[in-house]
Structure formats: structure tokens, C-alpha cells
Amino acid sequence: MDPVHIIILIALGCAAGFINALAGGGSILTVPALIFLGLDGATANGSNRIAVIIQSFSAILSFRKEKLTAFRQSAWYGIFTLPGGIAGAILAVRISDATFKTILGILMILIVMTLFIPLHKRNDNKDHSGSWWIYPALFGVGFYGGFIQIGVGFLIMTTLYHMERLNLIYVNMHKVFLMLFFTLPAFLVFLFNGNIHWLYGLILSVGNATGAWWGAKVTVKGGEKIVRIVVAAAAVMMALKLFSVY
Numbered sequence: 558m559d560p561v562h563i564i565i566l567i568a569l570g571c572a573a574g575f576i577n578a579l580a581g582g583g584s585i586l587t588v589p590a591l592i593f594l595g596l597d598g599a600t601a602n603g604s605n606r607i608a609v610i611i612q613s614f615s616a617i618l619s620f621r622k623e624k625l626t627a628f629r630q631s632a633w634y635g636i637f638t639l640p641g642g643i644a645g646a647i648l649a650v651r652i653s654d655a656t657f658k659t660i661l662g663i664l665m666i667l668i669v670m671t672l673f674i675p676l677h678k679r680n681d682n683k684d685h686s687g688s689w690w691i692y693p694a695l696f697g698v699g700f701y702g703g704f705i706q707i708g709v710g711f712l713i714m715t716t717l718y719h720m721e722r723l724n725l726i727y728v729n730m731h732k733v734f735l736m737l738f739f740t741l742p743a744f745l746v747f748l749f750n751g752n753i754h755w756l757y758g759l760i761l762s763v764g765n766a767t768g769a770w771w772g773a774k775v776t777v778k779g780g781e782k783i784v785r786i787v788v789a790a791a792a793v794m795m796a797l798k799l800f801s802v803y
Contacts, residue, residue: 562594563760570764574612577765578619578733578772580788581710584609587765588707591757600754602706603747606740607758609706612765613737619773620730631731634717635738637692641699642739646746666796691720695735702736703743710736711792725784729776733769 569590573583584605591601620626694716702709713732717723723731747753776784 558756558760565590566594566757566761567764570608570612570761570766571768572764573608574615574765574768574770575772575775576768576787576791577609577612577710577736578616578769579729579776579784580791581712581714581732582708582791582794583710583765583768584707585794587761591754591761594757596754596757599747599750599752603744603750603752604754604758605706605761606744606747607753607755608761608765609740610737610744611762612769613733613740615766616733616769616773617737619770620733620777623774623777625726625730625777627727627730628734631734632738634691634695634731635735637695638699638702638735638739639742641696641701642703643742643746645700645703645705645739646743663796666792688720691716694720698735699739702739703746706740706743711788714788726776726780729773729784733773 566587569586573587575583576586577583587608588601588605591604592598596604617626698709698712698716701712710732713735714725714728717728717731718725721728744753
């Protein structure tokens with residue numbers, strides 16, 4: 558394998574893992590890179606799931622080292638994303654690629670705007686606030702993440718921030734756990750269909766895991782302010798990319 562390709566994958570993986578731990582949208586860097594290296598779209602999407610799984614493990618361990626975990630509540634959220642993740646990985650999108658990119662770009666802008674809307678009442682705990690609407694919403698998040706993956710971190714953050722009214726630090730803590738939860742069955746769907754390039758996926762994972770480890774630490778140390786800044790920057794960059802501005 559070309560050493561330049563290894564460097565590219567690790568470097569982009571670091572950036573993607575860092576962005577995903579703090580915000581979301583990192584796959585907008587890694588999936589096109591895998592396609593650029595010669596993989597077809599489905600195999601690039603599937604191989605990227607290896608990096609997402611390993612980056613999620615890395616971020617969870619980093620949050621745990623910072624003594625910020627709520628595994629029982631995260632797992633409870635995850636149970637409701639799991640069916641959606643399976644369904645999303647199996648079903649096919651019926652819209653054109655151009656339409657998809659336009660819709661997703663608009664969605665990213667709307668999502669980042671909602672994160673700057675102040676909440677009337679905050680829940681500064683890690684746990685469930687009592688709204689049962691969160692569960693069908695989590696099914697939808699799982700479906701989207703299982704099928705598309707790109708930008709799902711923003712959807713998780715918006716759902717937990719507004720429906721559970723959680724502090725953004727706790728939102729990110731739950732988010733990395735949820736991404737691991739519903740990505741696992743989606744990965745298996747790609748694996749059973751032969752859409753995995755193990756070498757590229759594992760090399761990419763080295764970068765993703767490193768970036769996610771430090772992204773989790775920055776989340777805890779920097780607080781909500783840094784999370785908002787990174788989310789805004791990542792969402793805008795992703796939207797511009799989807800609109801083919803650069």
C-alpha cells in the first residue's frame with residue numbers, strides 16, 4: 558500500500574474522530590477519501606463504519622478516564638436506536654444524490670441554529686428528564702445513522718439537547734455511546750454484503766481513535782462553549798461541502 562495513502566487516511570481520520578467526538582460530520586471527510594482511494598460508494602460507506610466503531614470505543618474510554626460516564630442511561634437510549642439502525646442499514650434511499658445532499662445541507666444549518674436557542678429549563682444531570690417523546694425520536698436517529706451515518710452526530714446532539722435538555726457535555730458523552738450502539742448492526746449488514754475493505758478501514762481507525770480520544774478530553778475541559786463553537790464550524794463546513802461550495 559502506498560505510504561502516502563496511509564498518511565492521508567490517518568490524518569483525515571484524526572480530524573474526523575476529533576470532530577465527531579465534539580460535534581459530528583467527520584465522515585464527510587473520510588468517506589470521500591476512501592472513494593478517492595478507489596473504493597466504490599457502498600464499500601467506502603461500510604469501511605468507514607470500522608473507524609466509527611473504534612473511534613466510539615476510544616471516546617467512551619476517554620470520557621471514562623475523565624470520570625464522565627452514565628452507561629446505564631446511555632444503554633437505555635441505545636436500545637431505542639438499535640431497531641432504527643438495523644432498519645436504516647437494510648433499506649435503500651429512493652431520492653437522487655443531488656436531492657439528498659441539498660436536504661442534508663439544509664438540515665445541518667437548521668440543526669446548528671437550534672443549538673444556539675436558549676432552553677427555558679436546563680437539566681444539568683446526565684440522566685433522562687422524563688419526556689417519553691425521546692424514544693421515537695431515538696428510533697429515527699438510529700434509522701438515519703444506520704442508513705446514512707454522515708451528520709448523525711448533529712441529530713443525536715439536537716435530540717438530546719432539546720428533548721432531554723441535557724448539558725452539551727453530557728450530550729456528547731451519550732452521543733459517542735449511541736454511535737457505537739447503532740453502528741454495530743449497520744456494520745454487520747455491510748460485512749455480510751461484502752462491502753468492507755479491512756485494510757483501509759483499520760488504517761483509518763488509527764486516526765479516528767486518536768482524534769476521538771482528544772476530542773472527548775476537549776469536550777470535558779472546554780465545556781459547553783467550545784462544543785458550541787466546534788459544532789457550528791463543523792455543521793457550516795459540512796453544509797458548504799454538500800452544497801458544492803468548495
